[in-house]
Every structure is written in C-alpha cells, then in structure tokens.
Amino acid sequence: MRRIRAVVLTLTGLWLTPALPGGAEPAEVVVYSARHYGQETAFAAFTKKTGVQVKIFNGNTGELFERLKAEGDRTPADVLLTVDAGNLWNAARAGLLSRVDSPELQANVPAHLRDPEGRWFGLTVRARSIVYNTRKVRPAELSTYEALGDPRWKGRLCLRTSSYIYNQSLLATMIKRHGEAKTEETVRGWVANQPALINGDTQILESIAAGQCDVGLVNHYYLARLLAKDPAFPVAIFWANQQTTGTHVNVSGAGVTAHARHRAPAIKFLEFLSSAEAQQMFADLAYEYPANPQAAVSPLVARWGRFKQDDVNVASAGEFQAAAIKLADRAGYR
Amino acid sequence: MPAPDAAVGRVPAARLTTAGRGRPWLWTLLAAGIAAILAVPIVAVLSSLADPRLEVWAHLWRTQLGELIGNTLLLLVGVGAGTMIVGTVLAWLVVGFRFPGRAVFEWALMLPLAVPAYVIGFAFLGLFDYAGPVQTALRHWLGEDVRLPELRSYRGVVLMMTLVFYPYVYLLARAAFRDQGAATLETARSLGRTRLRAFLEVALPMARPSLVAGVSLAMMEALADFGTVATFGYRTLTEAIYRVWLGMFDRAAATQLASLLLLFAFLLLGLERALRGRARFVQSHRRGPGVAPVALHGWRALGATAACSVVLGLAFALPVGQLLVWARGALDTGRLGFLSLLANTLFLAGITAVTTCVLALALGYAARLHPSPGVRVATQFASMGYALPGSVIAVGVLSPVAVVDHALVRGLEWALGGTIGLMLTGSAAALLFAYVVRFLAVSFQTLDASLGKIPPSLDDAARSLGAGVGGTLRRIHLPLMRGGLLTALILVFVETMKEMPATLLLRPFGLNTLAVGVWERTSESLWAEAAVPALAIVAAGLLPVFLAIRFSATPRA
Numbered sequence: 034m035r036r037i038r039a040v041v042l043t044l045t046g047l048w049l050t051p052a053l054p055g056g057a058e059p060a061e062v063v064v065y066s067a068r069h070y071g072q073e074t075a076f077a078a079f080t081k082k083t084g085v086q087v088k089i090f091n092g093n094t095g096e097l098f099e100r101l102k103a104e105g106d107r108t109p110a111d112v113l114l115t116v117d118a119g120n121l122w123n124a125a126r127a128g129l130l131s132r133v134d135s136p137e138l139q140a141n142v143p144a145h146l147r148d149p150e151g152r153w154f155g156l157t158v159r160a161r162s163i164v165y166n167t168r169k170v171r172p173a174e175l176s177t178y179e180a181l182g183d184p185r186w187k188g189r190l191c192l193r194t195s196s197y198i199y200n201q202s203l204l205a206t207m208i209k210r211h212g213e214a215k216t217e218e219t220v221r222g223w224v225a226n227q228p229a230l231i232n233g234d235t236q237i238l239e240s241i242a243a244g245q246c247d248v249g250l251v252n253h254y255y256l257a258r259l260l261a262k263d264p265a266f267p268v269a270i271f272w273a274n275q276q277t278t279g280t281h282v283n284v285s286g287a288g289v290t291a292h293a294r295h296r297a298p299a300i301k302f303l304e305f306l307s308s309a310e311a312q313q314m315f316a317d318l319a320y321e322y323p324a325n326p327q328a329a330v331s332p333l334v335a336r337w338g339r340f341k342q343d344d345v346n347v348a349s350a351g352e353f354q355a356a357a358i359k360l361a362d363r364a365g366y367r
Numbered sequence: 368m369p370a371p372d373a374a375v376g377r378v379p380a381a382r383l384t385t386a387g388r389g390r391p392w393l394w395t396l397l398a399a400g401i402a403a404i405l406a407v408p409i410v411a412v413l414s415s416l417a418d419p420r421l422e423v424w425a426h427l428w429r430t431q432l433g434e435l436i437g438n439t440l441l442l443l444v445g446v447g448a449g450t451m452i453v454g455t456v457l458a459w460l461v462v463g464f465r466f467p468g469r470a471v472f473e474w475a476l477m478l479p480l481a482v483p484a485y486v487i488g489f490a491f492l493g494l495f496d497y498a499g500p501v502q503t504a505l506r507h508w509l510g511e512d513v514r515l516p517e518l519r520s521y522r523g524v525v526l527m528m529t530l531v532f533y534p535y536v537y538l539l540a541r542a543a544f545r546d547q548g549a550a551t552l553e554t555a556r557s558l559g560r561t562r563l564r565a566f567l568e569v570a571l572p573m574a575r576p577s578l579v580a581g582v583s584l585a586m587m588e589a590l591a592d593f594g595t596v597a598t599f600g601y602r603t604l605t606e607a608i609y610r611v612w613l614g615m616f617d618r619a620a621a622t623q624l625a626s627l628l629l630l631f632a633f634l635l636l637g638l639e640r641a642l643r644g645r646a647r648f649v650q651s652h653r654r655g656p657g658v659a660p661v662a663l664h665g666w667r668a669l670g671a672t673a674a675c676s677v678v679l680g681l682a683f684a685l686p687v688g689q690l691l692v693w694a695r696g697a698l699d700t701g702r703l704g705f706l707s708l709l710a711n712t713l714f715l716a717g718i719t720a721v722t723t724c725v726l727a728l729a730l731g732y733a734a735r736l737h738p739s740p741g742v743r744v745a746t747q748f749a750s751m752g753y754a755l756p757g758s759v760i761a762v763g764v765l766s767p768v769a770v771v772d773h774a775l776v777r778g779l780e781w782a783l784g785g786t787i788g789l790m791l792t793g794s795a796a797a798l799l800f801a802y803v804v805r806f807l808a809v810s811f812q813t814l815d816a817s818l819g820k821i822p823p824s825l826d827d828a829a830r831s832l833g834a835g836v837g838g839t840l841r842r843i844h845l846p847l848m849r850g851g852l853l854t855a856l857i858l859v860f861v862e863t864m865k866e867m868p869a870t871l872l873l874r875p876f877g878l879n880t881l882a883v884g885v886w887e888r889t890s891e892s893l894w895a896e897a898a899v900p901a902l903a904i905v906a907a908g909l910l911p912v913f914l915a916i917r918f919s920a921t922p923r924a
Binding site: 069070088090091092093094095096099100103104105107109123126127194196198201230231232233234235236239240242243244245255354355358359362363367 | 427597599600606610612613617618768776793868877886
C-alpha cells in the first residue's frame with residue numbers, strides 16, 4: 034500500500050511539471066495555432082526540407098492570446114497562426130507579435146493581405162460570398178451584399194449570427210468602405226427580411242439545399258467541401274459586388290511572436306509557408322485560395338473562375354470590429 | 368476536547384491522541400485557507416470592477432442588457448423547473464414502485480450525465496433541423512409546408528439543458544428517497560394518507576435539501592453554459608461575455624459582465640439556503656429497510672415504463688444514435704491518437720474527482736464541527752466557481768498563476784543562474800486548480816447534503832468512546848456517506864471529462880483530451896467528424912456509472 038502510494042505520488046509529481054518544449058536545441062519552431070485543418074502536410078514538408086521540427090499547440094484564438102499574454106517574455110511560442118484578419122490585427126495591437134522584415138514574404142503575399150507594419154502575413158484567403166439554391170434562384174437576381182436587404186428575399190435568407198467572427202469582419206470592411214450609416218442601413222435591410230439564424234456555415238448550406246431558405250452568406254471552402262462529397266449538391270456560389278467594391282475576403286495568417294526564442298527558424302518557417310510550394314498544399318487540402326498569386330487553386334475551386342477581391346487592407350477587419358458589433362446590436366442583428 | 372481515558376474499548380491507544388486534532392480553530396483555519404485559495408479566480412473577476420468600462424456598459428444598456436438579463440433569468444427558471452420535475456418524478460418512480468424495466472432504468476437514467484451539453488445540441492439539430500432526416504421525411508409524407516417547431520428557441524434550449532442536467536436532481540433525489548427509512552412513510556400511511564399524499568407531505572419535504580442542491584447545480588450549469596446557447600443562437604449573459612471578450616477584445620468589460628453572473632450565482636445560493644429552510648432532517652438510523660416499492664399494474668405500469676423510456680430515449684438514445692451514424696461515416700480515429708486522448712482524459716478526471724472531493728469534505732467538515740458564519744460564508748464563496756463559464760475561471764486562474772510563476776522563475780534564475788522556463792503556467796497543476804475551482808460546488812453540495820443527514824449525536828457518541836476526528840470520519844461518517852461520496856466522485860469525474868474551455872486554455876503543451884478533440888472538429892463545422900471523440904466521452908462516462916452500480920450493489924462492509 035505504502036509503495037503504491039509512493040509510486041503514484043512520484044508519477045503525479047512528474048506529470049505536474051509542465052512538458053515545456055526545450056529551449057536549448059535551436060532546431061524547432063513552436064506554433065500556437067487556432068487553425069487546425071489542412072496544414073499538416075505543409076508543416077511536414079518544412080521539417081523535411083530544413084530539419085527543423087514544428088511543435089503545434091492548438092487552441093481558440095482568444096484563449097491563445099490570453100496564454101501568450103500571461104507567458105509574457107517567457108513564452109515558448111515562436112509563431113502565432115490564427116484565422117481572421119481581425120484576430121491578427123488585435124494580436125499585433127496587444128503587442129504579441131514582432132515586426133518581420135523579409136523581402137521574400139513581401140514578394141509572396143500581396144499588400145492588402147498583410148499588416149502594413151510587417152507584424153503578420155496572410156497565408157490563405159477565404160472569400161465570404163453569396164450562395165444560392167440553383168433550383169430556385171437565377172444568378173441574375175443576385176448582385177451585392179447590400180441587395181440582400183431587398184424585400185424580395187424576405188423569409189428566404191439564411192445568416193449566421195453577428196457573434197460569428199467572419200460576419201463581424203464583413204461588416205467591419207463595409208464600415209471601412211461605406212461608413213457606419215450606410216452599413217447600418219444594409220444590416221437593417223437584412224434584419225427586415227427576417228433571416229433564419231443558423232450557427233454553422235455547413236448547416237446554412239444544407240438548409241439552402243433542403244429549401245428552408247434560398248440564399249445565404251458563407252465562406253467559400255465550406256461549399257467546396259460539400260461539393261467534393263456530392264457533385265450534385267444543389268447550391269452554387271455567386272461572387273458578390275463584382276460591379277462595385279469586389280467580394281469580401283479574409284485570411285488565415287501568422288506572425289512571429291514578440292518574444293520568440295527561435296526567431297530565425299520562425300521567419301524561415303513563415304517564408305516557407307508563403308512559398309508557392311507550401312501554398313499549393315494549403316489550397317489542395319482545405320480548398321482555400323492561396324495568398325501567393327503564383328500558386329494554383331484546387332481544381333474544384335478553379336471551376337468557379339476568377340473573381341475581383343475587395344482590395345481594402347484586411348487589417349480593417351480588426352480596426353472596425355468593435356464598431357461592427359455595436360452596429361449589429363443597434364440594428365437588431367442578433 | 369481530549370478524550371476521556373476510561374472509554375478505551377477496542378480503540379487502539381494511538382487513536383486517543385488524534386482527538387487533539389479536533390481543535391475548532393484549526394478547522395476554521397483550514398477551511399478559510401482552502402476557501403481563500405479557491406476564491407482567487409473569483410476575486411480576480413471581481414477586481415476587474417475597479418476599472419469600469421463605462422462605454423461598453425452604456426452601449427449594452429442602450430441595446431440589449433435588458434434582453435440579456437431577461438433571457439438569462441428565463442433560462443434559469445425554465446431549466447430549474449424542468450430538471451426539478453423530471454429528476455424528482457423519475458427518482459420517485461424508481462425508488463417507490465416496481466414496473467417493467469425498473470431495474471435497468473434505475474441506473475440507466477444516470478447515463479445522460481455523460482452526454483456533454485454541447486454535443487446533445489449538435490445531435491438534436493442534426494436530427495430535427497429543417498434539413499435533417501426527421502423534417503425531410505415529414506415534408507416528404509405530409510407535404511412541403513409541414514414544419515416542426517423551431518429548435519433554435521427558448522423552448523429548445525430549455526429542453527436541451529433539462530435533458531442533460533436532470534441527472535443531478537435525479538441522482539441526489541434518488542439517494543435521498545432511498546435513505547428515508549420505510550418507517551416514516553409507513554407512519555404516514557397508517558395515519559390514513561394515500562401514497563401520493565404521503566409522498567407529497569412526507570417524502571418530498573424530507574428530501575428537500577437534496578432536491579434543492581440538485582436543482583441549484585443544474586441552474587448554475589445553465590448559467591455558465593456557452594456551447595448550447597451559442598449553437599442555438601439564444602442570447603444570455605454568458606454569450607455576451609464571449610462577444611465582448613473575443614469580438615471587442617475587451618477583457619476588462621467581459622470580466623465585468625462575468626461579475627454579473629457571480630451576482631446571479633450569489634442570489635441562487637442565497638435562494639438555496641432559504642429553500643433548504645431551517646429544517647434539518649437526520650436519518651433516524653443507518654438505513655432503514657428502505658421504502659418498500661409498490662408493484663404497479665396495467666396502465667400505471669405502462670405509464671411508468673413509458674415515462675422513463677421517453678426521457679432516456681430523448682436524452683441518451685437519440686443523441687448517441689445520431690453520433691453513431693455520424694461516426695460510421697467519419698472514422699479517423701487513427702489520426703486522433705485516440706488512446707492517449709482517452710488516457711489523458713481519464714487521468715485528469717480521476718485526479719480532479721479525488722482532489723475536489725477531499726477538499727469539499729474538509730470544507731463540509733469544518734462547517735459541521737465549527738459552524739461559524741465565517742466558515743459558512745467561506746465555503747459558499749469557494750463554491751461559486753460553478754456558475755462562471757469555464758473560460759472566465761480559466762483566465763482567473765491563468766493570470767494569478769502566471770504572476771506567481773514569473774516571480775518564482777526570476778527568483779530561481781537569480782539563485783541558480785541560467786534561464787529557466789515557466790513552471791506553473793501551462794502545467795497540469797494549473798489546469799487541476801481550475802477544475803477544482805469549477806467543480807468544487809458539485810462535490811460540496813452533494814457531500815454537504817449527505818453529511819447533514821447524519822445526526823450529531825453519532826459524533827458525540829463516537830467521540831465519547833475515544834475516537835478522534837479522523838476516527839469518527841473514517842469509521843462513522845464515511846461509511847454512512849458512502850452513497851453521497853460516490854455520487855460526488857462520479858459527478859466531478861464526468862464533469863471534468865466534458866469540460867472544454869479551461870482545458871483548452873490551461874492544458875500543458877501536447878496534452879490533449881477527448882473534449883479538445885471534439886472542439887477541434889466542431890470549431891470547423893465538422894460535426895460528423897466530432898462524433899468519434901464525443902462518443903468516446905460518453906463511453907468513458909459510462910465507466911464511473913458502472914462502478915457506482917457495482918459499489919452500491921455490494922453489501923456494506
């Protein structure tokens with residue numbers, strides 16, 4: 034009995050000491066990641082190419098921020114990889130990221146997809162656009178995000194709530210483009226159409242296919258995933274605002290942390306992720322658009338043709354995020 | 368009180384000296400110490416009020432604060448009433464009657480406890496949403512305009528939470544009804560009461576402390592829930608906390624909103640104290656022969672079986688069935704590193720259950736031996752963590768731990784030279800701390816309810832026979848509280864397995880659990896892929912339930 038107790042205590046003691054990634058050997062990069070889908074191949078390719086190990090710690094964006102803040106100058110994290118430009122902007126504002134001067138990154142990532150001050154870089158592009166039921170809606174009936182407030186869509190619209198970060202970023206860039214008054218008018222138009230609020234892009238697409246509503250707003254890759262499973266899925270994408278400001282895009286991206294211990298390999302890692310080779314892997318695995326124009330998109334997405342991106346810097350998603358939330362509250366967009 | 372030397376009996380001499388440990392002030396100190404440590408995150412939350420974010424508050428006040436508070440209150444009332452009715456009725460059925468399937472229902476009705484609230488929501492939406500199989504079939508057979516009532520509504524949220532939280536009430540109520548000796552009910556019956564009236568006038572009031580404890584746990588759980596309300600688009604204070612925190616990146620304002628939740632929790636606990644009343648019912652003897660169950664026949668038997676089946680079907684069979692269907696199409700267990708996830712989950716849950724129950728027992732004991740108002744308040748304060756969302760607790764743990772950690776490491780570096788990594792932040796110890804803070808209420812409520820039923824005269828008798836505090840605990844209280852202790856251990860074990868936000872934030876590097884596996888998938892809208900780890904949580908949750916059945920079936924030692 035006493036011996037068992039001793040063993041248990043020892044084991045517990047061992048287990049209670051944190052498994053920190055070692056700080057001594059330089060051949061590793063520690064990544065705090067809020068992205069956890071379709072990147073394993075690119076990480077493995079980096080290790081194969083350079084011999085540098087990649088250690089990943091997955092978490093929610095907000096929680097990773099809190100952890101980085103708490104760990105301060107002793108953080109084990111070298112790279113913060115997260116989704117949504119608003120999150121990246123906020124991480125930079127909170128002083129969690131450091132400036133990286135890399136001609137290679139600047140060449141690979143278009144200017145509107147990265148921080149003007151070089152603290153973060155977009156790696157993959159996700160377009161949030163209009164989707165419609167191909168049996169019930171003719172593309173000619175669709176035009177812009179704003180036009181979804183038209184009474185013709187009353188009771189035919191599916192949206193996610195305004196708590197959803199990609200909707201917040203969409204509204205934030207609208208505020209940047211058109212100002213608060215006009216954006217609020219747009220959102221009030223949506224609300225007047227009594228949209229069904231469904232939490233999940235995949236679930237919105239399924240609801241449109243089933244006929245609960247006819248149009249919705251989703252990130253493009255959710256549709257690509259469903260079409261990959263079922264080519265006959267009766268929902269198609271419509272590139273919004275092609276005649277005006279262009280379709281709203283967002284990014285997943287990364288930056289080097291302010292207190293990175295392995296700064297040089299971390300920069301190498303980001304440079305590799307922005308290269309055409311790695312970008313191709315992102316595009317093929319997750320159906321996202323590569324940030325690097327040199328890389329090709331996956332065949333399934335390529336069928337949707339080229340579209341005009343809204344070229345306002347995605348940082349505005351962060352800049353106007355709080356304003357967007359307050360605007361949604363005022364407009365009664367739950 | 369030193370023990371009188373005369374009463375040696377079969378008490379070993381060494382035992383006599385332990386009586387010295389029963390100094391009341393020592394207990395008070397112990398309780399205050401434990402409570403103080405556990406209250407750290409709560410104090411961290413309250414300290415945010417020092418810098419009021421007036422601008423955010425003004426905005427909320429103008430737009431939705433009324434709605435948020437109203438919704439939160441409505442949710443509490445709905446879930447409180449729902450769990451109270453379902454839990455109490457089912458417990459009375461399986462304790463007081465014999466009907467087909469009772470032997471199975473008695474333990475099976477605990478099973479929904481193992482279904483995380485965030486999972487049952489997904490499963491129900493998958494089944495009953497407009498695009499789901501049920502409504503699709505209905506439209507096919509009955510015409511295009513047929514619609515089921517919208518699940519994403521107040522009623523839907525209350526239904527979900529009632530289904531997953533009623534086991535708290537059921538478990539505690541069942542234990543209470545069982546422990547009531549048959550004598551009490553027989554007396555009532557001999558005085559000419561019908562069975563129903565005997566139940567309403569005798570059994571129910573006597574079980575009140577346990578019922579109230581169970582319902583208040585369910586309500587605190589509802590208060591802290593984020594997963595379900597977010598999935599169903601029902602706006603509560605907790606949902607707003609996340610909106611402000613992760614949308615406006617205003618942690619101070621979010622924490623201040625969390626203080627409102629604390630206020631709610633405080634009121635809940637006050638309400639509970641009031642409802643428990645001044646009445647104290649103690650067991651008149653170890654355990655009576657128990658209530659003699661009455662056989663039901665015909666329609667009544669059928670009704671009882673049907674009631675149990677419906678609840679079990681909705682709360683367990685349906686969601687698990689849906690998960691199984693999803694899992695069949697998405698078996699990527701190989702990528703999960705499944706066994707290590709399972710091992711981590713069970714290990715964390717086990718350690719948490721034991722630690723939490725030991726601390727709860729210490730607090731409960733202090734309150735029993737030395738029920739000063741100070742100790743009472745301390746214990747209440749220490750068990751408020753359950754009403755806070757996991758993330759808020761997690762941040763409330765993380766910040767103070769990090770401060771201590773940085774100081775510690777600086778000191779060590781100064782003493783030893785070199786650079787040392789952080790030791791506490793991101794260690795399993797910090798995670799354990801958060802778990803204990805979050806779940807202390809669960810074990811404390813359960814143990815306190817069962818400790819309260821032991822007559823103080825037994826303590827006096829034991830002490831006069833020379834048993835010390837430890838001896839009394841080991842030889843008198845623990846055997847009497849076995850049911851309550853087991854219930855507390857199971858509840859905390861299963862709760863820990865399901866816990867998601869604190870686990871995500873505080874877990875050590877590379878330590879993943881099943882809940883983390885579920886989250887990684889649901890956060891990408893991959894509900895079907897999340898089914899595999901979710902099923903594993905449910906399956907692992909069966910483990911302690913089966914252990915409990917084994918233990919409660921064995922004859923008492």
